[in-house]
Amino acid sequence: MTLLPEFTFAFQPIVDVDLGETISQEALVRGPNGESAYSVLSSVCQSELYAFDEELRMAALRLACELGADGEVRVNLNLMPRALEISSGALASTLETAAAIGIPPSAITIEITESEIIGNLPRFVAVANEYRSTGVRYAIDDFGAGYAGLNLLAEFQPDAIKLDRELVRGIEKHGPRQAIVRGLERTCEDLGIEVIAEGVETEEEFWWFRSEGIDLFQGYLLARPGFQQFPKVAFPT
Amino acid sequence: MSPLVHLIYSSAATKPLPRAELVDLLDRARAKNSSLGITGMLLYVEGSFLQVLEGEPHAVEELFDVISGDPRHGGVVTIIHEPIAKRDFGEWSMGLADISADDLDSIVGLNDFFEMESCFTDLDSGRTKKLLKAFRAGRWRSQIAGQQAAEVASVAAKATSASSPSEAPVVQDEDERPEISFAFQPLVDLSNRTITGYQAIVRSKEGEDPREVLSRYATEEGRVRMQIQSIEMAIGMAGRLGLTGGLTLSYPVPKIEEIPRIIDSALQMASRSSVSPSQLTFEVEQHDIGSNPSWFSALIQERRGAGLRFSINGSGGSRFGLGLIDSFQPDSIALSKNLVRGIESHGARQAMVRGMIQTCDDLGIDVIVKHLETSAELQWFHSEGVELFQGDLIAGPAFEQLSTEMMLPSDVLQ
Numbered sequence: 252m253t254l255l256p257e258f259t260f261a262f263q264p265i266v267d268v269d270l271g272e273t274i275s276q277e278a279l280v281r282g283p284n285g286e287s288a289y290s291v292l293s294s295v296c297q298s299e300l301y302a303f304d305e306e307l308r309m310a311a312l313r314l315a316c317e318l319g320a321d322g323e324v325r326v327n328l329n330l331m332p333r334a335l336e337i338s339s340g341a342l343a344s345t346l347e348t349a350a351a352i353g354i355p356p357s358a359i360t361i362e363i364t365e366s367e368i369i370g371n372l373p374r375f376v377a378v379a380n381e382y383r384s385t386g387v388r389y390a391i392d393d394f395g396a397g398y399a400g401l402n403l404l405a406e407f408q409p410d411a412i413k414l415d416r417e418l419v420r421g422i423e424k425h426g427p428r429q430a431i432v433r434g435l436e437r438t439c440e441d442l443g444i445e446v447i448a449e450g451v452e453t454e455e456e457f458w459w460f461r462s463e464g465i466d467l468f469q470g471y472l473l474a475r476p477g478f479q480q481f482p483k484v485a486f487p488t
Numbered sequence: 489m490s491p492l493v494h495l496i497y498s499s500a501a502t503k504p505l506p507r508a509e510l511v512d513l514l515d516r517a518r519a520k521n522s523s524l525g526i527t528g529m530l531l532y533v534e535g536s537f538l539q540v541l542e543g544e545p546h547a548v549e550e551l552f553d554v555i556s557g558d559p560r561h562g563g564v565v566t567i568i569h570e571p572i573a574k575r576d577f578g579e580w581s582m583g584l585a586d587i588s589a590d591d592l593d594s595i596v597g598l599n600d601f602f603e604m605e606s607c608f609t610d611l612d613s614g615r616t617k618k619l620l621k622a623f624r625a626g627r628w629r630s631q632i633a634g635q636q637a638a639e640v641a642s643v644a645a646k647a648t649s650a651s652s653p654s655e656a657p658v659v660q661d662e663d664e665r666p667e668i669s670f671a672f673q674p675l676v677d678l679s680n681r682t683i684t685g686y687q688a689i690v691r692s693k694e695g696e697d698p699r700e701v702l703s704r705y706a707t708e709e710g711r712v713r714m715q716i717q718s719i720e721m722a723i724g725m726a727g728r729l730g731l732t733g734g735l736t737l738s739y740p741v742p743k744i745e746e747i748p749r750i751i752d753s754a755l756q757m758a759s760r761s762s763v764s765p766s767q768l769t770f771e772v773e774q775h776d777i778g779s780n781p782s783w784f785s786a787l788i789q790e791r792r793g794a795g796l797r798f799s800i801n802g803s804g805g806s807r808f809g810l811g812l813i814d815s816f817q818p819d820s821i822a823l824s825k826n827l828v829r830g831i832e833s834h835g836a837r838q839a840m841v842r843g844m845i846q847t848c849d850d851l852g853i854d855v856i857v858k859h860l861e862t863s864a865e866l867q868w869f870h871s872e873g874v875e876l877f878q879g880d881l882i883a884g885p886a887f888e889q890l891s892t893e894m895m896l897p898s899d900v901l902q
């Protein structure tokens with residue numbers, strides 16, 4: 252491998268406000284001084300991107316373990332678009348690392364974006380389902396904004412969807428967005444898929460989702476990403 | 489005629505509004521609205537408001553700004569803001585409904601009021617009516633976080649809906665037209681078992697598959713011109729056949745950039761025939777829009793003012809983006825064929841369709857099911873509340889005819 256950039260992680264909690272508990276920590280890649288994920292990833296050359304992506308997940312697990320992740324609190328790890336298409340073994344190293352440090356696969360959620368999946372849906376579903384038998388879980392990130400949308404759920408049912416920020420932003424006064432989210436909730440309820448409101452920044456957004464019966468949240472309002480730590484959560488009252 | 493828009497919003501009363509205050513609010517609103525050229529209605533049910541404001545774009549926006557800041561309510565949610573062809577409410581005059589205590593808990597009271605004033609039934613089947621229906625069914629009840637539903641009362645406006653005048657039929661002669669003709673397939677409304685309109689389907693002069701004729705148009709410009717002519721011909725023919733309901737025009741668009749030209753010529757043709765623009769629904773394929781949704785939205789909003797309706801075909805198929813519905817709301821969507829096929833035994837698709845129906849209901853978008861092949865499919869959709877169907881199963885296309893025949897499976901009719 253050529254010289255890879257230095258990196259570390261910030262963690263942002265996903266919270267069940269009904270239970271008043273953090274249920275998972277999402278690992279977000281950062282530069283050594285807190286630089287953005289983009290600045291880290293953009294310095295990796297294309298041919299090494301996927302190997303680097305695997306490396307990141309392993310390192311994230313180790314850091315999470317040091318910070319006290321023990322299988323009680325889940326860890327959410329990101330998968331680069333197309334990763335499973337390019338290497339069906341992309342998750343093997345992640346699960347091996349987890350096993351070595353005592354985190355069971357069932358405490359790991361793999362986050363994928365819509366674009367990861369629609370590239371080659373049948374192949375994605377086949378590979379993803381293969382790993383499912385280990386107990387690993389899947390969440391679709393940025394759901395509702397891209398082209399895939401609902402019909403994706405007819406072919407692949409993740410354990411959770413994270414609503415796209417575009418849908419969340421100002422939802423309390425935006426009727427069409429509310430209607431879309433209600434439709435999504437209905438579909439997800441029927442399929443046993445959890446709905447996570449992501450990127451929640453204001454009280455108004457938070458309370459709209461609460462009144463719709465959403466329990467799972469992630470966003471600045473509750474906790475900003477904590478650099479090399481699991482941050483404290485502020486539960487709105 | 490200056491352009492018109494309507495803005496429909498919901499909100500919640502900050503505190504119970506005694507009747508006297510409501511009456512006062514309405515009196516002032518009425519006076520101010522009439523001076524601003526604004527019509528519409530205001531409903532107040534169980535602490536929730538639903539208001540329709542119609543008028544010139546600026547006037548509506550400015551008034552809405554003022555109303556939004558009114559401390560007597562909060563939790564204001566803009567549901568729909570779009571151009572309209574004509575006002576649903578000819579005037580702004582409101583009445584107070586006296587509803588007995590028993591009725592207060594249910595929305596039946598609202599229903600009674602509507603029947604009493606018969607304004608609900610006078611509304612044409614546009615977006616406003618669908619949203620009022622959704623409101624009556626308990627949707628769009630805005631809440632202010634942590635606040636209980638306020639006092640119950642109902643106030644509503646009386647609507648005098650302007651009926652659209654019918655123009656005298658003038659049909660153009662047709663020289664140098666493409667060698668094509670049309671079949672018309674009924675669109676059936678199962679709620680009252682009527683045919684609400686027809687879809688024009690291109691055929692050869694002999695009533696056969698038109699592919700051979702169409703393949704003669706080699707250049708893109710040729711294809712666009714042919715489509716323009718064929719749309720004109722379809723409108724002309726439907727007019728001569730005495731069309732009273734809707735006419736759905738759907739054509740594979742050679743290039744999305746050509747849609748404005750095609751639509752504008754359809755509108756011109758309508759003005760020369762007995763078909764009015766409000767009878768026309770322009771159906772666009774989901775995948776044609778996929779590449780350029782914001783451009784398409786802008787284009788559609790511009791032409792909505794003419795009364796034309798828009799439908800998106802193939803919704804729920806691959807590349808169905810919810811983002812599209814966020815930026816503009818079509819009048820109807822037709823579900824993609826692969827969602828319909830065998831739905832009765834496919835749980836994930838059922839879940840998806842339920843979600844889509846929910847979203848569309850909330851936004852006053854009709855859901856149309858086409859490509860029906862089995863009565864099991866029809867039955868499943870019908871049981872989910874879908875009312876509009878098209879398919880050979882219930883009514884096939886008839887060549888150069890507006891057929892009134894339907895075959896409804898007996899098990900659906902129960």
Ligand SMILES: Cc1cc2nc3c(=O)[nH]c(=O)nc-3n(C[C@H](O)[C@H](O)[C@H](O)COP(=O)(O)O)c2cc1C
Pocket residue numbers: 499513516517518520521530537539551554555556557558560561
């Ligand atoms: C739910 C609700 C609906 C209202 N609708 C109208 C309306 O349609 N027209 C109007 O002029 N004021 C309406 N108002 C009142 C306005 O917010 C505002 O008080 C009024 O326009 C001020 O009038 P002024 O300019 O004469 O002071 C409404 C208020 C509420 C709470």
